[in-house]
Amino acid sequence: MTAPLPRLLLAALLSLAALPLQAGDAWDSIRTQLYGDRPMLPGDGVIALDAPYRTDNDARTRIAAQIAAPQGGQIGKVAVVLDENPMPVSALFELRQPQPRFFFDTTLRINGPTPLHVVAEMTDGRLFVTEAFVKTSGQGACAAPPGTDPEAALATLGDMVLSVGDGPAADRLAALSERLRRLDVDISHPSHSGMQMDQISLLFIPMRYVETLEIETENGGYVDVTGSISLSENPQVGLSVPADTRRVGVTMTDTSGTVTTAETELAGF
Numbered sequence: 001m002t003a004p005l006p007r008l009l010l011a012a013l014l015s016l017a018a019l020p021l022q023a024g025d026a027w028d029s030i031r032t033q034l035y036g037d038r039p040m041l042p043g044d045g046v047i048a049l050d051a052p053y054r055t056d057n058d059a060r061t062r063i064a065a066q067i068a069a070p071q072g073g074q075i076g077k078v079a080v081v082l083d084e085n086p087m088p089v090s091a092l093f094e095l096r097q098p099q100p101r102f103f104f105d106t107t108l109r110i111n112g113p114t115p116l117h118v119v120a121e122m123t124d125g126r127l128f129v130t131e132a133f134v135k136t137s138g139q140g141a142c143a144a145p146p147g148t149d150p151e152a153a154l155a156t157l158g159d160m161v162l163s164v165g166d167g168p169a170a171d172r173l174a175a176l177s178e179r180l181r182r183l184d185v186d187i188s189h190p191s192h193s194g195m196q197m198d199q200i201s202l203l204f205i206p207m208r209y210v211e212t213l214e215i216e217t218e219n220g221g222y223v224d225v226t227g228s229i230s231l232s233e234n235p236q237v238g239l240s241v242p243a244d245t246r247r248v249g250v251t252m253t254d255t256s257g258t259v260t261t262a263e264t265e266l267a268g269f
Contacts, residue, residue: 026083026084026088026115027081027083027115027117027131030081030083030088030089030117034079034089034119035119035127038125038127039127040119040127040128040129041126041127041128041129042128042129042130043118043120043128043129043130044130045068046067046068046069046070046120046128046130047065047066047067047118047120047128047129047130048065048066048067048068049063049064049065049116049118049130049131049132050063050064050065050066050105051063051064051116051132051134052134053133053134053135054134054135054136055110055134055135055136055137058109058110058111058136058137058139058141058144059109059141059144059147059232059233060107060108060109060232060233061107061108061109061110061134061136061232062105062106062107062108063080063105063106063108063116064103064104064105064106064238065078065080065103065104065105065118065130066101066102066103067101067102067103067120068100068101069099069100069101069120069122070122070126073100073122073123073124073126074098074099074100074122074123074124075095075098075099075100075101075102075120075121075122075123076094076095076098076121076122076123077092077093077094077095077120077121078092078093078095078102078104078118078119078120078121079091079092079093079117079118079119079121080092080106080108080116080117080118081116081117081118081119082108082110082111082114082116082134082230083114083115083116083117084111084112084113084114084115085110085111085114085142085229085230086111086142086193086195086229087228087229087230089228090108090227090228090230090231091106091108091225091226091227091228091230091231091237092225092226093223093224093225093239094223094224094225094226095222095223096220096221096222096223096224097217097219097220097221097222097223098123099240099242101180101240102239102240103180103182103239103240104237104238104239104240105236105237105238105239106231106235106236106237106238107231107232107235107236108230108231108232108235109141109142109144109191109193109229109230109231109232109233110134110136110141110230111136111140111141111142111143112136112138112140113133113134113135113136113138114133114134114136115131115132115133115134116131116132116133116134117129117130117131118130118131142193142195142196142229142230143193143195143196143197144196145196145197145199146190146192146196146205146233147233148190148233150190150192150198150205153188153189153190156188157188157189157190157254157258158187158188158189158252158254158258158259158260159187159188159260160185160186160187160188160250160252160260160261160262161184161185161186161262162183162184162185162186162248162250162262162263162264163183163184163186163264164181164182164183164184164241164245164248164264164266165181165182165184179242179243179244180240180241180242180243181240181241181242181243181245181266182238182239182240182241183215183238183239183240183241183248184236184237184238185213185215185236185237185238185250185262186234186236187210187213187234187235187236187237187252188234189209189210189231189233189234189235189252189254190208190233190234191208191209191210191229191231191232191233191234191235192205192206192207192208192209192229193207193209193229194206194207194229195229207229207255208254208255208256209227209228209229209231209254209255210227210231210235210252210253210254211226211227211253211254211255212224212225212226212227212251212252212253213225213227213237213250213251213252214250214251214253215239215248215249215250216248216249216250216251217241217242217245217246217247217248217249218245218246218247222241222248223239225237225239245266246265246266247263247264247265247266248263248264248266249261249262249263250262250263
């Protein structure tokens with residue numbers, strides 16, 4: 001029997017963080033750790049990736065993608081990999097209700113110039129991959145001081161605001177054909193990487209980040225999102241939900257065991 005996905009992912013993250021990765025071979029190591037020797041197909045026509053050529057804010061860079069399964073296929077999982085980040089597997093979306101189309105965006109901290117890979121896994125086991133390269137200022141966002149006082153951040157830690165709409169124009173193209181709506185989850189969380197130093201005590205701040213988001217609709221579990229230290233401070237996660245969704249509930253769990261919930265009722269058309 002295989003271990004639950006979050007445990008497998010955590011093991012992969014820890015092992016990847018320990019690898020002495022060199023420019024050019026990072027992806028080969030990560031790919032082997034996550035997928036073994038399974039073949040990967042080009043993502044042309046399946047994954048449309050939206051990432052900046054150069055970030056304007058290393059600590060809060062928005063990465064987005066739209067995935068359209070091949071004819072008759074269903075999307076099961078989507079992984080976002082920043083090859084050179086301390087935790088390369090930056091976000092993982094596991095669709096408990098597989099979909100023919102899915103889109104997401106999220107705010108990430110990018111530690112330095114890095115290749116970016118998005119891997120979409122179909123329910124039949126096929127893997128599709130697309131890549132880009134993101135340039136940064138090179139200031140080391142994962143070790144940059146927090147933007148808010150760590151003690152003050154505890155007061156609202158875990159608060160979430162949910163909103164639903166039609167999304168930007170690119171998302172509306174998918175909505176026209178597959179009747180999708182956009183869910184935004186805005187999370188109050190400091191996302192401490194474990195590499196940041198308290199500017200007063202000069203001690204390192206313990207690692208604490210959003211470990212999972214469990215998103216449910218009135219039909220049950222919809223998608224589980226697994227995070228990492230790559231999530232930005234106060235991360236925002238946007239993703240598609242079926243247009244006929246009437247209720248969304250989100251449960252956040254962080255690496256210190258804090259659990260918070262939020263839900264919203266969606267108005268019909």
